Amino acid sequence: MKSVEERYTRGVKIQAVIRFVVCLVITVISLFPIYIILINATRDSGDIISQGISLLPGGNLIKNFETLNDPSAADGAFVSAFNLFYGYANSLIISIGATVCAVFFSGLTAYGLVVYDFKLKKAATTFILAVMMVPMQVVSTGFLQFMVQIKLYDNFIPLIVPAVAAPAVVFFMLQYMKSSFPLEIVEAARIDGSGEFMTFIRIALPILKPAFAVQAIFQFVANWNNYYTPSMLLLSNKIEQRTMPMMVAGVLGNDKIVDFGVKYLVVILSILPIVVIYLCLSKFIVKGVALGAVKG
Missing domain, CATH: 1.20.5 (Single alpha-helices involved in coiled-coils or other helix-helix interfaces)
Incomplete structure (x- = not known):
């Protein structure tokens, strides 16, 4: 046996x-x-x-690729719907800006909820979770009207600044900090005379790098693929202001464009930055999972 x-x-x-x-x-x-x-x-x-x-x-x-950039191809339908430089530049500006705002301020919010004790701490956490359940489509009409009233439509500001309020990122960072962030190191920094904000910058950020990297991937992909909000706020629809998803939609939905090879090329060009970002930051996902497992 x-x-x-x-x-x-x-x-x-x-x-x-x-x-x-x-x-x-x-x-x-x-x-x-x-x-x-x-x-x-x-x-x-x-x-x-x-x-x-x-x-x-x-x-x-x-x-x-030459057909895609040929002004005479498909009666100029390609060049009027797609411009690689503007598509990459606009989407990168919005995606990077919104990602930095979402990850940094969400991490700062979660840090405050974990490190500090105050009366409305539980209520604030519950409110953040409640806001997380509200989809963008529910408030989009009011948001658009507000942006029009304060003359902030047709630019990238309303696509970047609102990212500072990202409840889903706050929730993730909150759970990560509760399991993997040692509060003792904050107390030690305070004893050494470090200010609260500098403690977050110099101590918390390096420790939480895996969590920030994971959320940076998710936020960058979400903002890069976002078609709904830019198409709603960029009312002039100028090619100089279009994001990559808007250009892809313009190519795929144009009846004059029947070249499927070029259509597939447009799709590939639109996802290249996402692949690059993932390859650069994916190692932090494994580090984050391993750190959480050891801490648990």
Whole structure:
């Protein structure tokens, strides 16, 4: 008979294989659509229509990019709907600005709720959770009217500044700090004469870097993909002010544009910054999970 230790070891190996297979299947399912879009961006529109899905890249990537920037292509429909420089610049300004505001001020709010004790602490936390349940669409009409009244429409300010109030980020940072932030180090900093704000900047921020990085990824992706709010506030709809999602919608929804290779190329160009940001910050997700597990 096999010993208990041998059976246990075999069971652990089987579980490891099953987990690996499941993760591999999920990874393939997640990446396959992106791979197909990338492949189609290199193909001719006629091949996409006649042959359907292909796993091999084509040779039309440069031609598709030239067509995208050709003023005469599709009667000028491409250049009137899409401009790579303005799309990247506008979306980066909004996404980076909103991400910095959301992550920094939400972290500061969560820090105050964790470190300080005051009478309305529980009420403030409950209020933040309640606001988190309210979708943007519910207050969008009133928000638009308010922005029009104070003459802040048709610019990026109302797309960046309101990010300082991000209840979902506050909630995440609050839970993270409760499990992984040592309050003793704050007391030690106070004894050494450090001010409250500088304690947050010099001590809390480095410790909470994994949590900030995780939320930075989520906030950047959310703001980069945001079509609803910019299309509502940028009323003039000038190409110099359009974000990348607005330009993608303009290309995909234009009846004059029938070149599918170029359409797929536009989609790929729109998601490149998201991939870069994720690759740069994803390591902090693992660090954050590991830190929380050790602390727990």
